[in-house]
Amino acid sequence: MTDGERTSSAFDSQALHQKYAAEKKKRLRGDGEGQYIDASGEFEAFSQDPFIKVPLQRDSVSKDIDVAVIGGGFGGLITAIKLRKAGINSFEIIDQAGDFGGTWYYNRYPGIRCDIESLIYLPYLEELGIKPKEHYAHGAEIYAHCQMLARHFDLYRQALLETKVTRISWDETLSRWIINTNRNDEIRARFITVSQGPLSKVKLPGIPGINKFIGKMFHSSRWDFDYTGGDSTGGLVNLGTKKVGIIGTGATAVQIIPIAADYAKHLYVFQRTPTAVDVRDNKPIDPEWFAELPNGWQKKRMDNFLAILSKVYQENDQVHDQWTDYWKRVVALGMDLKSKGSDEGPLAIMQRIDYAKMEELRTRIDETVNDRETAASLKPWYNYLCKRPLFSDNYLQAFNKPNVTLVDTDGVGVSEITEKGVVANGKEFDIDCLIFATGFDVAAAAYKVGGYDVIGRNGLSIDDKWSNNFQSVHGTQLNGFPNFHIVGGFYQGTTAFNFMHALDIQAEHAVDLIAKCVTGNIASMEVTQAAEEKWIAMMEEHHNAALNQYFEDCTPGFLNNEGDTESKPSFLGGNFGGGTIEYERIIRNWRQECIGTDTTTTQVNERR
Numbered sequence: 001m002t003d004g005e006r007t008s009s010a011f012d013s014q015a016l017h018q019k020y021a022a023e024k025k026k027r028l029r030g031d032g033e034g035q036y037i038d039a040s041g042e043f044e045a046f047s048q049d050p051f052i053k054v055p056l057q058r059d060s061v062s063k064d065i066d067v068a069v070i071g072g073g074f075g076g077l078i079t080a081i082k083l084r085k086a087g088i089n090s091f092e093i094i095d096q097a098g099d100f101g102g103t104w105y106y107n108r109y110p111g112i113r114c115d116i117e118s119l120i121y122l123p124y125l126e127e128l129g130i131k132p133k134e135h136y137a138h139g140a141e142i143y144a145h146c147q148m149l150a151r152h153f154d155l156y157r158q159a160l161l162e163t164k165v166t167r168i169s170w171d172e173t174l175s176r177w178i179i180n181t182n183r184n185d186e187i188r189a190r191f192i193t194v195s196q197g198p199l200s201k202v203k204l205p206g207i208p209g210i211n212k213f214i215g216k217m218f219h220s221s222r223w224d225f226d227y228t229g230g231d232s233t234g235g236l237v238n239l240g241t242k243k244v245g246i247i248g249t250g251a252t253a254v255q256i257i258p259i260a261a262d263y264a265k266h267l268y269v270f271q272r273t274p275t276a277v278d279v280r281d282n283k284p285i286d287p288e289w290f291a292e293l294p295n296g297w298q299k300k301r302m303d304n305f306l307a308i309l310s311k312v313y314q315e316n317d318q319v320h321d322q323w324t325d326y327w328k329r330v331v332a333l334g335m336d337l338k339s340k341g342s343d344e345g346p347l348a349i350m351q352r353i354d355y356a357k358m359e360e361l362r363t364r365i366d367e368t369v370n371d372r373e374t375a376a377s378l379k380p381w382y383n384y385l386c387k388r389p390l391f392s393d394n395y396l397q398a399f400n401k402p403n404v405t406l407v408d409t410d411g412v413g414v415s416e417i418t419e420k421g422v423v424a425n426g427k428e429f430d431i432d433c434l435i436f437a438t439g440f441d442v443a444a445a446a447y448k449v450g451g452y453d454v455i456g457r458n459g460l461s462i463d464d465k466w467s468n469n470f471q472s473v474h475g476t477q478l479n480g481f482p483n484f485h486i487v488g489g490f491y492q493g494t495t496a497f498n499f500m501h502a503l504d505i506q507a508e509h510a511v512d513l514i515a516k517c518v519t520g521n522i523a524s525m526e527v528t529q530a531a532e533e534k535w536i537a538m539m540e541e542h543h544n545a546a547l548n549q550y551f552e553d554c555t556p557g558f559l560n561n562e563g564d565t566e567s568k569p570s571f572l573g574g575n576f577g578g579g580t581i582e583y584e585r586i587i588r589n590w591r592q593e594c595i596g597t598d599t600t601t602t603q604v605n606e607r608r
């Protein structure tokens with residue numbers, strides 16, 4: 001059977017269409033993204049860093065540098081490494097966390113792994129000759145990789161950790177950005193890169209009574225191992241006497257639940273929308289196979305994965321996992337149909353594969369989960385990409401344990417939190433420990449994630465600039481904000497399921513432009529308003545109507561503004577629609593051509 005033929009005809013697409021629409025309707029609520037609350041003010045404890053045991057003591061810093069790199073996660077790390085390689089050594093990395101790692105610093109919950117293959121996710125493996133242990137790396141290994149990169153490229157001596165940026169403002173006279181911090185630092189930098197990461201702003205559900213609970217509660221990204229015992233690999237022995245509740249069944253919860261089920265006296269899983277979970281099939285990486293990989297293997301493997309997920313036909317599928325399986329099937333069916341003279345559009349083709357894929361996942365649930373009612377409740381009724389597709393070989397199995405109860409709320413969610421526990425479906429569940437696996441404010445633009453003001457030329461803040469419309473060039477540079485670069489900008493920029501690929505492209509862009517200014521004696525470079533208008537026109541030209549329609553039809557979630565696709569672009573709807581490969585080609589050409597030659601694109605001031 002060819003990939004294209006694996007669409008299976010054993011389902012009624014009309015009935016599925018209606019079922020998906022009905023399930024979406026159940027989940028829609030009037031308050032959209034307003035249903036969530038920030039982990040600040042009264043809820044500050046949910047975002048406090050539990051991993052800093054002895055806070056750092058240091059004097060305030062006042063210095064002039066070339067580049068301030070805001071964020072010490074992979075975005076900031078890759079940027080700093082590229083600066084180092086470009087010979088720009090006057091930089092400082094600022095992060096509020098106690099170490100490098102970003103999301104991998106904070107997320108240490110039990111069971112944590114990356115769902116993208118380690119060989120294409122972990123940067124600089126080939127260059128440093130490092131073999132990851134398994135195809136899907138454990139979080140602790142990824143966090144250790146971040147620290148190793150920082151040591152190898154000698155970044156610790158240029159890092160201001162445990163330091164929160166409070167304000168960034170452009171000083172026209174100095175042609176520098178002034179960065180203020182909570183430690184009274186004043187850093188004056190010619191250039192600034194911002195990589196705050198989409199998974200850094202903790203999101204809590206605004207469930208009535210959330211502040212009343214007297215038991216233990218924490219967010220999954222601030223796991224309290226002092227309370228549970230153990231570490232990110234397990235050993236949660238203190239939960240043996242505890243009734244544990246977990247709210248959420250997303251990418252994080254799917255990894256926590258099997259481990260919590262191994263230790264908790266009883267585990268209640270509060271589900272609002274079931275999740276689509278495919279096979280993981282993780283394996284150790286064979287050292288002999290790894291040793292034989294040809295020169296340039298890592299970039300080629302990343303490109304191969306990106307090409308397949310961009311629907312570009314590839315002879316070989318190097319990663320060969322469930323991600324590539326879906327996209328290869330879409331491409332194969334498209335080719336099959338075309339060869340038969342069909343004029344079926346891209347959305348219809350994708351939908352056919354999608355129905356088949358989701359039917360397979362629902363069948364897997366029936367085959368794995370013993371209790372029929374629980375199996376039925378765990379079935380997702382929406383398209384495959386509406387939520388990040390998940391992979392696990394022990395999530396569904398956890399529901400066969402006698403100490404695990406699925407509390408399915410049929411799209412409604414938890415209705416109340418009381419002193420003693422959680423109310424769902426009109427019933428109160430007594431809980432000792434409540435875990436919020438409720439995700440992050442992914443849609444918050446880069447500047448909001450940091451929770452500080454960015455003030456550009458003439459006192460204009462980014463907040464003001466974007467109050468009506470999002471305007472940028474490539475999602476990375478802004479008129480009114482000279483020498484300012486976002487690395488990891490997805491609005492009007494790009495994202496990729498392997499986010500490392502998108503980060504690498506934007507970090508290279510920023511560092512290349514900064515290097516051009518440094519070597520070309522350019523004090524400031526600023527994209528023009530005309531360039532922003534041109535980019536918006538290009539965004540419209542590349543608008544991917546099929547993909548946008550796909551997400552509009554989705555069950556509510558952070559990818560489609562909780563179902564509100566009218567008031568602002570959704571996470572993916574706001575991306576450059578031409579795809580990451582085309583985006584990279586455009587920005588590479590742009591930076592070769594723009595600087596100093598095209599005054600409609602950039603304004604350049606020579607260094608005084």
Ligand code: NDP
Nearest residue numbers: 113114115205248249250251252272273388413414438439
């Ligand atoms: P998500 O936003 O994906 O999931 C949040 C969960 O909380 C959902 O199940 C949601 O239900 C549920 N929820 C929210 N409010 C309520 C409520 N009132 N009552 C009941 N349930 C509620 O967060 P995650 O932390 O799981 O994942 C965030 C992102 O992190 C992922 O999309 C992924 O990009 C990334 N991630 C990546 C990993 C990787 O391997 N690369 C691993 C883990 C996370 P509903 O679905 O109904 O909204």
